Amino acid sequence: MKKLIIVFVFLLLACSQENRENAKDEQPKVNDPADWIFLNGSYSWGEALNACPAGYHLPDKFEWENYIVRTADIPNYKYWTSSYHVGYMKEYSVAYVQDRKIYSEFAYDGRKSVACKKDEKIEAKSFLDKVAFTGTAYVSKNKTDCLKGRKYIGFEDNGLYLCENRTLKKVADSLEFLQDSVEFSADTVVLNLRRMLPCSFGMNGKKIMTGFNRYMYQCDDNNWHGLGYVKLNPVQLGDYKDSLTGVHFKTIIIDSMEWSSQNIYRSMPGEECYGNKKMHCENHGRLYGEKARDACPADWRLPRRSDWVTLFGRFGLNGAYLRSKDDWFLDFKENKDVGFTIYPAGYVDNGYKGFGMITGWWSYDDENRLYAILFDGEKFSHDYAVENKKFYIRCVRKRPEN
Missing domain, CATH: 3.10.100.10 (Mannose-Binding Protein A, subunit A)
Known part of the structure; x- marks a missing residue:
C-alpha cells in the first residue's frame, strides 16, 4: 500500500510538471x-x-x-x-x-x-467615386488560397481578381500608370505607379495623390475611392543674403518651410566646381563632401527626409513642378517649374558624372544619418553609398514670422 501511495504521488507530480510545461508552451510569444x-x-x-x-x-x-x-x-x-x-x-x-x-x-x-x-470600426463615408480598382495583396493563380470577398492583384498579369469560394475570379484587366515610385509615405504623397498600391488594412483612411495628374484617392474598406483633383496653392518666392559670404540666393516658401531654390555657393575645404570650372559653381552651386552638414548659413540646415516627403506631397514625384525648363538632356514635354528650379548639374563619384542627366543633394534620414537625394528629371531616389562622393546642397528653415 505504501509503495502504491509513493507511485501515485510521483505520477501526480509528473503530470503537474507536464501541465506546467504545456501551459508554458501555450503562452503568447510576446506581451x-x-x-x-x-x-x-x-x-x-x-x-x-x-x-x-x-x-x-x-x-x-x-x-x-x-x-x-x-x-x-x-x-x-x-x-x-x-x-x-x-x-x-x-x-x-x-x-x-x-x-x-x-x-x-x-x-x-x-x-x-x-x-x-x-479590425477597426469603419465609419460610413461619402465618396465622389465608388469604383474600386485595387486589392489587398498580390496573389498567384497557382496559389488560390484567398479571403472570401477580397480583391487581389494578379501576380502574372496584374489583373484584378475577386475571391469566391477560395478561388480567384477575374473582374478587371490590369491598370497601367506611369512608372514605379521609389519611395512611398502613407497619407502624404504620391505615386507615379504602373499599378496602384493595394488599399490594405493599415492604409484605411489614408489619402494619396497621383503625381502625374494630382488626382487624390482615399483608402476605405480595402478599396480606393476618387476624391477629385488637387489644386496647387501659389508659392512665395524670396531672397536671402548669406551674412558670412555676402552672397544672395533665391528662396521659395512652401507652406511653413522656406527652401533655397538654388544650390548653395559657399567656400569650404574640399568643395569643388563641376568639371573644375568656375562657371559651373556660379550657375549651379558647389559640390561638397560629407562635411556638407556645416555648409548651410546660420538658422538654416540640411533638409531631413520629412522635408522632402512634404515637398513631394505638395507637388508630386514626377518633377514637372520642380525641375528647370532648360539644360536637361531629355526633352521633357511638360515643364511647370514653380521656382524650385532643379538643374541636372551632376555629382562627383571617382570623377564628374551625370551632367545634363541627374543631380543630387545631401540630406538626413529619420535616424539623422547623412545620405543623398537624387533626381533624374522624372523621379527622386536616395543613396546611402556616399563615401568619397560629392553632392550639392539645398538648405531649409522654418518660415520666419512676419
Whole structure:
C-alpha cells in the first residue's frame, strides 16, 4: 500500500510538471497589445490567410510599423503579412522584426508564424467615386488560397481578381500608370505607379495623390475611392543674403518651410566646381563632401527626409513642378517649374558624372544619418553609398514670422 501511495504521488507530480510545461508552451510569444494576438505554431500562406479569428486580420506593413512604434516587447520571429511589393518581386511578404526595425522577405513557400490585428470600426463615408480598382495583396493563380470577398492583384498579369469560394475570379484587366515610385509615405504623397498600391488594412483612411495628374484617392474598406483633383496653392518666392559670404540666393516658401531654390555657393575645404570650372559653381552651386552638414548659413540646415516627403506631397514625384525648363538632356514635354528650379548639374563619384542627366543633394534620414537625394528629371531616389562622393546642397528653415 505504501509503495502504491509513493507511485501515485510521483505520477501526480509528473503530470503537474507536464501541465506546467504545456501551459508554458501555450503562452503568447510576446506581451500582446489589446488589439493584437499571436498564434502558436507555424502556417503555410493559405493557412495564414484564414488563421485569424473573426474580427481579426493578417496585419499589413503599416500596421506592423505602428506596432513597433508603440510596443516595447518586440517579437523576433518571421510572420506572414498582407503586405505587398511593387516591382519584379511580387511574392507574398514575410515580415520579421529585429532591433526594433521591420524587414521583409518575399516567398511563396515555407511555414511562418501568424500575428492577428483586431479590425477597426469603419465609419460610413461619402465618396465622389465608388469604383474600386485595387486589392489587398498580390496573389498567384497557382496559389488560390484567398479571403472570401477580397480583391487581389494578379501576380502574372496584374489583373484584378475577386475571391469566391477560395478561388480567384477575374473582374478587371490590369491598370497601367506611369512608372514605379521609389519611395512611398502613407497619407502624404504620391505615386507615379504602373499599378496602384493595394488599399490594405493599415492604409484605411489614408489619402494619396497621383503625381502625374494630382488626382487624390482615399483608402476605405480595402478599396480606393476618387476624391477629385488637387489644386496647387501659389508659392512665395524670396531672397536671402548669406551674412558670412555676402552672397544672395533665391528662396521659395512652401507652406511653413522656406527652401533655397538654388544650390548653395559657399567656400569650404574640399568643395569643388563641376568639371573644375568656375562657371559651373556660379550657375549651379558647389559640390561638397560629407562635411556638407556645416555648409548651410546660420538658422538654416540640411533638409531631413520629412522635408522632402512634404515637398513631394505638395507637388508630386514626377518633377514637372520642380525641375528647370532648360539644360536637361531629355526633352521633357511638360515643364511647370514653380521656382524650385532643379538643374541636372551632376555629382562627383571617382570623377564628374551625370551632367545634363541627374543631380543630387545631401540630406538626413529619420535616424539623422547623412545620405543623398537624387533626381533624374522624372523621379527622386536616395543613396546611402556616399563615401568619397560629392553632392550639392539645398538648405531649409522654418518660415520666419512676419
